[in-house]
Amino acid sequence: MSDWTSRACLRIIPRLDIKGPNVVKGVHLEGLRIVGKPEIMAPAYYQAGADELVYMDIVASLYGRNNLLEIVERTAGEIQVPLTVGGGVRSIEDIRRLLRVGADKVAINTAAVKRPEFVSEAARLFGSQCIVLSIEAKAKGPSRWEALTDNGRERTGLDALDWARRGAELGAGEILLTSVDREGTQKGFDLELTALVSRAVPVPVIACGGAGSTGDILAVVREGAADAVCLASILHYRTKSIREIKSDLHVSGMKVRQDELSIAR
Numbered sequence: 001m002s003d004w005t006s007r008a009c010l011r012i013i014p015r016l017d018i019k020g021p022n023v024v025k026g027v028h029l030e031g032l033r034i035v036g037k038p039e040i041m042a043p044a045y046y047q048a049g050a051d052e053l054v055y056m057d058i059v060a061s062l063y064g065r066n067n068l069l070e071i072v073e074r075t076a077g078e079i080q081v082p083l084t085v086g087g088g089v090r091s092i093e094d095i096r097r098l099l100r101v102g103a104d105k106v107a108i109n110t111a112a113v114k115r116p117e118f119v120s121e122a123a124r125l126f127g128s129q130c131i132v133l134s135i136e137a138k139a140k141g142p143s144r145w146e147a148l149t150d151n152g153r154e155r156t157g158l159d160a161l162d163w164a165r166r167g168a169e170l171g172a173g174e175i176l177l178t179s180v181d182r183e184g185t186q187k188g189f190d191l192e193l194t195a196l197v198s199r200a201v202p203v204p205v206i207a208c209g210g211a212g213s214t215g216d217i218l219a220v221v222r223e224g225a226a227d228a229v230c231l232a233s234i235l236h237y238r239t240k241s242i243r244e245i246k247s248d249l250h251v252s253g254m255k256v257r258q259d260e261l262s263i264a265r
Helices: 038-047 069-076 092-101 110-114 117-126 160-170 191-200 214-222 242-251
Strands: 011-019 022-027 030-036 053-057 083-086 105-108 131-141 144-149 154-159 174-179 205-208 228-231
Touching: 011 038, 011 205, 011 242, 022 038, 030 038, 038 053, 038 069, 053 069, 069 083, 069 092, 083 131, 092 105, 092 117, 105 110, 105 117, 110 117, 110 144, 110 154, 117 131, 117 160, 131 160, 131 191, 144 160, 154 160, 160 174, 160 191, 174 191, 191 205, 191 214, 214 228, 214 242
Parallel strands: 011 053, 011 228, 053 083, 083 105, 105 131, 131 174, 174 205, 205 228
Antiparallel strands: 011 022, 022 030, 131 144, 144 154
């Protein structure tokens, strides 16, 4: 892994966790509260300079289905950046449907844990660039994390670092790495977790969980070696806007995608 100064532009990716028709947000993936509507928030984040977007149906695995097809189709017509969709993706046909209605990438977690070959089958059919392995990691001791499924509800017994390595070997093109312990807290990313995973896999790692300031984002790139950051609370609660974040990062010497919308002048 090259050092952060020589990398491509850092990607700023708003994450919208969806339950039914609403965008919700919690802390540690619990205590969910409604924060808006995806059909309003997604275009607004796109217009504000988001580099990509993530939609996650957070109850899909619990109820055995993904309800995002209609929402994805509406959103895809209004944004011009890559859209990753996850939650309840358990078959090749599920992936095909999501890509058909406008998703650019599909994130898988529970189905991959249950049958790891699903990752390689999907990558072979659709290309690794379409397949994102979502890992929800919870600390289990010093420098140890367990991978969870079902939006942090179910333990797997899998070591998160080992699972990230295996996922990349199976063909996942990216790792979406969520720290359950930091998620929703705005107290900073888990830098050790992110650094260990980033340096263990040959694919980009998207750090998720804990961003509360531009300093947190700088730290997870410089110390955690993340290739992108997935943001929720900091944006949903208007702690910082994408425009402000990109401007701050630019001033700090971080490479970000610059346009008239995203860099405050």
